[in-house]
Amino acid sequence: MSEKTEKTEPRLSVFKTYKLYVGGKFPRSESGRVYEVTTQTSAAGAAGKGKWLANAPLASRKDARDAVVAARKAFGGWSGATAYNRGQVLYRVAEMLEGRREQFVREVADAEGLSKAKAAAVVDAAIDRWVWYAGWTDKIAQVTGGANPVAGPFFNLSSPEPTGVVAVLAPQKSSFLGLVSVVAPVIATGNTAVVIASEKSPLPALSLAEVLATSDVPGGVVNVLSGRTAEIAAPLAAHQDVNAIDLAGADEALAKELEIAAADNLKRTLRPQAVDYFDTPGIDRLTAFLETKTVWHPTGSLGASGSSY
Amino acid sequence: MASASAFEYAPAPESRAVVDIAPSYGLFIDGEFVEAADGKVFKTVSPSTEEVLSEVAQAGAEDVERAVKAARKAFAKWSALPGSERAKYLFRIARIIQERSRELAVLETLDNGKPIKETRDADLPLVAGHFFYYAGWADKLDHAGFGANPKPLGVAGQVIPWNFPLLMLAWKIAPALATGNTVVLKPAETTPLSALFFADICRQAGLPKGVVNILPGYGDAGAALVAHPDVNKVAFTGSTAVGKEIARTVAGTRKKLTLELGGKGANIVFDDAPIDQAVEGIVTGIFFNQGQVCCAGSRLLVQESVQDELLDSLKRRLSTLRLGDPLDKNTDIGAINSAEQLARITALAEQGEAEGAERWSPACELPSSGYWFAPTLFTNVTQAHTIARDEIFGPVLSVLTFRTPDEAVAKANNTQYGLSAGIWTEKGSRILAVASKLRAGVIWSNTFNKFDPTSPFGGYKESGFGREGGRHGLEAYLDV
Structure with missing residues (x-):
């Protein structure tokens, strides 16, 4: 933090209070709880061994429920925005991140115990990922939807629609590139998200929230919670107004438990899988949270008099 | 018959x-x-x-x-x-x-x-x-x-x-x-x-x-x-x-x-819909396969101004449905699949009456053996009624009304299900607007219960x- 300059007292740096991001605002946890976040180094992976970084909010189940309310409220507007508009907003996120690149390199290096060069590669990949998904917003419907040649006088069209509110358990290890890789596809298609940051390394996620808040992403579209993944995920998996859940950040036992809870209102569930987040993604994470709506329109016949069905 | x-x-x-x-x-x-x-x-x-x-x-x-x-x-x-x-x-x-x-x-x-x-x-x-x-x-x-x-x-x-x-x-x-x-x-x-x-x-x-x-x-x-x-x-x-x-x-x-x-499909009839075609669609929607269809149009949402005309017409049409021997080529309504299913339909219909909805069936003689249920219509149904919420999986139609397109959409979406819906109107732009707001996997415009191998189906x-x-x-x- 503080750098020594010759013959002068080191300037005392200004710490940042890391906060949750809910409904476009930055509240502390309603519980008033925080937990210590430390650096991860290869030598000191275990909690408490690294250098103190911040007291992150330890979100409660009430915070989780508030986040769902915010995400539901934002769903109509975001899913109703044009795909072009959503693409521009996602691209704007990349622009804002580019400007704060150095900050994120530092935070990712601390969070994941990476060298500066490696952290820079992670941040660059994350910025590029936003650009990649920004380009998908107005193409996915053409790739996954289309007209169906039914045997009858109907124009039959299938189109993808966002599932709704998606709970996202961000990856535990890849606290920034992994996070971006699971959040961007969810919102690219018009869903809104309640994101649980990496439990041990939540700071890049909480800082990303500050970027989202200044990137024209409407409040509530992405909500970011930090804390114990299992504690926050349980009420989200059981929540009747959550439509889907991405279990990327859950271990095997937690994933099973959450999948069982999620069955109660038949949430669309994306199970954890081995992913190298540096690889160019496919469209799986986009389609995992899309519904297909098929509409039958009568084509009628011009020869008939009167109403033509 | x-x-x-x-x-x-x-x-x-x-x-x-x-x-x-x-x-x-x-x-x-x-x-x-x-x-x-x-x-x-x-x-x-x-x-x-x-x-x-x-x-x-x-x-x-x-x-x-x-x-x-x-x-x-x-x-x-x-x-x-x-x-x-x-x-x-x-x-x-x-x-x-x-x-x-x-x-x-x-x-x-x-x-x-x-x-x-x-x-x-x-x-x-x-x-x-x-x-x-x-x-x-x-x-x-x-x-x-x-x-x-x-x-x-x-x-x-x-x-x-x-x-x-x-x-x-x-x-x-x-x-x-x-x-x-x-x-x-x-x-x-x-x-x-x-x-x-x-x-x-x-x-x-x-x-x-x-x-x-x-x-x-x-x-x-x-x-x-x-x-x-x-x-x-x-x-x-x-x-x-x-x-x-x-x-x-x-x-x-x-x-x-x-x-x-399951499903609890809404069949929405706007005041400009061609009533005769809509009636045929409503009948197809709920009486096809005795209503034992997951995507059945089991909730009729009719615009208040045409309610009377539509219901008169619908009741007249129901009176002409022929119930009986399924092997008879003239038969419209066959048997309920099992005694168990018949009991479920019967219980839900009784609950509909008990909760205050108005029950109507055409004069309809049921065969003496087998499992049968007469085509049934409930009016004065509210969204809180069990027959408006639960899937009945039988020839039972619950009729609700609405005044504005927004209200129709809100009522149609007010369900745990999201399988099918129908829209009846002469106005193309209204079909597109309403279809885009309905949270259902299959939407039929001025038709109902159409299926095709090339057309994706699901909820x-x-x-x-x-x-x-x-x-x-x-x-x-x-x-x-």
Whole structure:
């Protein structure tokens, strides 16, 4: 933090209070709880061994429920925005991140115990990922939807629609590139998200929230919670107004438990899988949270008099 | 029979002679008909007469084991076949179904109770069409949009309902085989016969042993099948409650799951709709297959200003529906599938009355034997009424009203389900606007209950997930 300059007292740096991001605002946890976040180094992976970084909010189940309310409220507007508009907003996120690149390199290096060069590669990949998904917003419907040649006088069209509110358990290890890789596809298609940051390394996620808040992403579209993944995920998996859940950040036992809870209102569930987040993604994470709506329109016949069905 | 004198018809029954039902059937495992390991059997009856049609082997856990083993053994060769060869097997099956379609239609009507008009003109053409459609995909999977050389999953465990026995079998088996999976399918306990006839069609088509295994049985066999550790894919069509149970069962496994569950479809009639066409659509929506349809238009949402006119017209039309012998070609309303289902419908209808909705049925004489329920209409229904919320799965229509399009959309979406909806209006832009706001997987504009092999079908919310039909239907059976 503080750098020594010759013959002068080191300037005392200004710490940042890391906060949750809910409904476009930055509240502390309603519980008033925080937990210590430390650096991860290869030598000191275990909690408490690294250098103190911040007291992150330890979100409660009430915070989780508030986040769902915010995400539901934002769903109509975001899913109703044009795909072009959503693409521009996602691209704007990349622009804002580019400007704060150095900050994120530092935070990712601390969070994941990476060298500066490696952290820079992670941040660059994350910025590029936003650009990649920004380009998908107005193409996915053409790739996954289309007209169906039914045997009858109907124009039959299938189109993808966002599932709704998606709970996202961000990856535990890849606290920034992994996070971006699971959040961007969810919102690219018009869903809104309640994101649980990496439990041990939540700071890049909480800082990303500050970027989202200044990137024209409407409040509530992405909500970011930090804390114990299992504690926050349980009420989200059981929540009747959550439509889907991405279990990327859950271990095997937690994933099973959450999948069982999620069955109660038949949430669309994306199970954890081995992913190298540096690889160019496919469209799986986009389609995992899309519904297909098929509409039958009568084509009628011009020869008939009167109403033509 | 409706008593309106202008509509007295002489009976015109379809001949039963076209189908030869054996006194008993086995399970179909590894290309052979075999007895259940524990020797158990159950009777399948004709719901319109309660006549016992046949005695069928009842699968248990041990039979599930045998069938999954057979399917696993067959998987290596079947999945390694060139797609063009798998395609030819499926084309053969489609053709044999067409050849035997009258026989299968009569069989289905006998075992299920639905009118021959429907099995002959809807179920069977769709069944053949579905196999024909997916046959064509088998050697074109590289071009289906799931990446190059998409792989099958392995053994598919499939559990299907009794409302469209053979059609649901086709929806499950055709895409599974086209993509190179092998299957173990459990038909419903009240309608096992058409699946067993299908087993015979597989033999006629020369389908390799073990690729298709059929296990008639009850819920316990279905539960054992979906829980089997060597099953890679579970597909279920049925109730939302059972669907949730299955979702819990496969939690924590790598099994791919698709569910087609219940519905409470809204059929929305705007004041500018052509009333006569809308009435036909409403009737199709809720009385097709005695309303035992997951995507039935069981909630009629009618704009207040045309309520009286529409209901008068609808009641007149209902008075002309002919209920009776399902084999009679004039019959519109057949039998309810089982005593159990009849009891459920009866109880829910009674609850509708008890909660204050107004009940109406046309004068309608019910046959003395079999399971029957007269077409029923409830008016003065509110959104809080059980009959507006719960799936009845019978010929019971709940009528609600609305004033503005926004109110119609809000009421239509006010349900745990999201399978189907209908929109009736002359205004094209209103169709598009309303369709885009409805949270349902299938929306019919100025029509209802249309199906096609090329058209993806499936629900939002608690109506399940995954799509059947069309290119989308392939995904459920591919490792993508």
